[in-house]
Amino acid sequence: MLWHKVPNSIYFRRGSMATAMEDLKKFKRVCIVTDSFSYKQTPFVHELIDLLNAKSSHQNYLDYHVFYEAEDATEGTIKKGVDVMRNFKPDLIIVMGGGRTMEAAKLMHVLYEDPTADLKDLSDDYGGMQQWLSESCENNKNNNDSTSGTSIKKKKEFPKMGIKAKLVCIPTTSGSGTEVTPFATMVVGGGALGNFQHRRCPIAHFELTPFMAIIDANLVMNMPRDITAQAGMNALAHTIEAYASVCSNEFTDGQALQALKLLKTYLPRAYLHGKEDPIAREKVHNAATIAGIAHANAGMGICHSMGHALETLLNIPRGMAKALLLTNVVRYNTTHYTTSQEEAEAEQIMECQYAEMARHLRLTKPDDDSKDASTAFVEWLNKIKEDLSIPTSIQEWGIKENQFKNQLESLVEMAWEDPCVSTNSRPPSKNDLRTILLDSYYGRPYLEL
Template sequence: MSNLIALPRILRVGADSLNDLPAVLADLGSRRPLIVTDQFLTSTGAVARIAGALSAAGVDCSVFDRVIPDPTTDSLQPAAETVRADGCDAVIGFGGGSSLDTAKAVALLATTDRPMRDFKAPTSTDQPLLPLIAIPTTAGSGSEATRFTVITDSETGEKMLCPGLAFLPTAAIIDFKLTMSMPPRLTADTGIDALTHAVEAYVSVKSNPFSDGFALTAISTIGSCLRRVYADGSDEDAREQMMLAATQAGIAFSNSSVALVHGLSRPLGAHFHISHGLSNAMLFPTVAEYSLPGALSRYADCARAYGVAGDKDSDEVASRLFLDELKHLNHDLGVPSPRELGIEPERWSALLPTMAEQALASGSPQNNPVVPSTDEICEIYRRVY
């Protein structure tokens, strides 16, 4: 059986690679890009610096800086209208996962009158869209290298997974210096997000030798660097390694798949506005324990790559050591439970059937080594709470 492998056409990786943006746009033939970002990055002056560098290179850009956390179908429309009104010929996503997800969706919506819900899974969208350049400022989502975007339907509240080659960036710029100011909480959440991507890609029923190599490399790097960078955000070596690991994990799951953690995570973002990385972190240990019987040797491989088990440890011992480490990691990085976050138990319980239904509808749980029923998903949510 063959596997479809897809990567950005251009990857610029390393310190100060942001300076390569004018050259990347020239390679793509763009003279009028739209920068899609958030107001925080505008307030820091980062967007103005990029616009200034582009202007010096003879490139006239527009800016849309109203990206919101967990972007919605309503939030996309003004950006798509800006593309059309300003005659933009490319889209630059600059920021965290929400900015990159928004940019991906906008690059598509600018070329069609169809609503975003037409593109949610299981539909796979491969049609061409505007050239898309992804510039992440966090080390976690891996969106710069994936063929997915996640958008919440403003009418239904559903957090939609939209897959297909249409959402794979044409180019990505991976500059770890953009992550140096990330605070500890964001560093922790995005780091565990990247670890979740790598592990789920490796244990997924869609795993393959190409994705496996990227997944195990990312797991190894995160195991040695995440606590370091959480403790000391100025550690440039750890920042650089985490940035590369996040991209490698993105490549891994884009060419394999995510699984049950992500299926359960999206409803938490939609209903409780918990950030994606944090909701993944909350779920990861419990979901891994549930999934372990279906992929014992694969979880054991993850343990050895991470560094908590050795070659002499049996798969049973290694996989249990990995589960213990996931729990310790959440404790050490201060990951709260939904209860500790202040979510009321009555509301949590009332939404369980809806969240379970939405999780299964996303398609991600079907990639898990053990595929749960609706009742089993509700029980996992109860244990996580």
């Protein structure tokens, strides 16, 4: 049996934040979690407070507290936020911000609901993501049992969420999809490999799926161009890897393809024209959430595994890291010199996945073979990256050669341990990851030798 899990409610369209308040009027004590920029430099948190007060059926009793230090899901930030929640005792938590802020709020929520929970114990190192994989991919359409880089470990009991408070997510960027996913990552010092200054530990369980998501594009109209490009490429990576994942299925495929089509049409427009093209802004904002639903229920691939490593060790923003890797990951998944009939059939499946995306975007003729269509898909990816002024290589982004080489083996090890390796359409080796990283650093097209 498979299932498809999403928040109880998803409100979307410009102005939907006001409409969604009707569903929240019964709550009495609201903890608003946000970042300092959203609180101090934009009017949106204050507009939210006004809307809560206007809609509340407990106007004489409604109380709120704003925690605006959630820049990232570090251990220190999570502890501060949890302390605030335990003192304030909210029955509703609303988080407004980008992906990292929403992840921080999710993990604060876990510790608020269950003070005895240990986030490290719930992380992937102790089986969190692997539990999601074992449940989600039980009957995936490709019947691929690979668990490269990770192994499924004993289940851990996850706290029951939403008992003390419900969680509502309002994204202020168009990319992460965190508002609809069962995922969060915690930034911890050290790491299992012993040589990282810090590490992002993934935690995955459908209890982490928010109660409600509010996708109001009014909050992203003034998003800067560089953030538009990086967040948009993050969403694009979600759609492509969800569709190619070994856990993709009939439900996630449709959402991935729809998000892909919206991003192809509207992301360049949103980048070029910003708030002057509100329709494009709104379509991209919706596409990011649809892509979030797809990858929440289908999983991801090695673009995410290596992207997480680049973000952690070289401080490359999440969306940019994936953008710098994406075309070479597609090339890797479709360039496979085969030695057996089984491998030949697997290669055809991979080519067909990217060919189907190319046909859906009308990049190729319906009767073109899969290899030509997948090639057209790669060419389109390069074109949209050019349109968004994405650098052609990690080196061009600004990472010095000696810095990259010094971290290369750590990047490979961290990517190899990342759970997204397990759902990639082609099981990689460590050497495969190393080659893709090197080719992406120098701006070379991946070519299997």
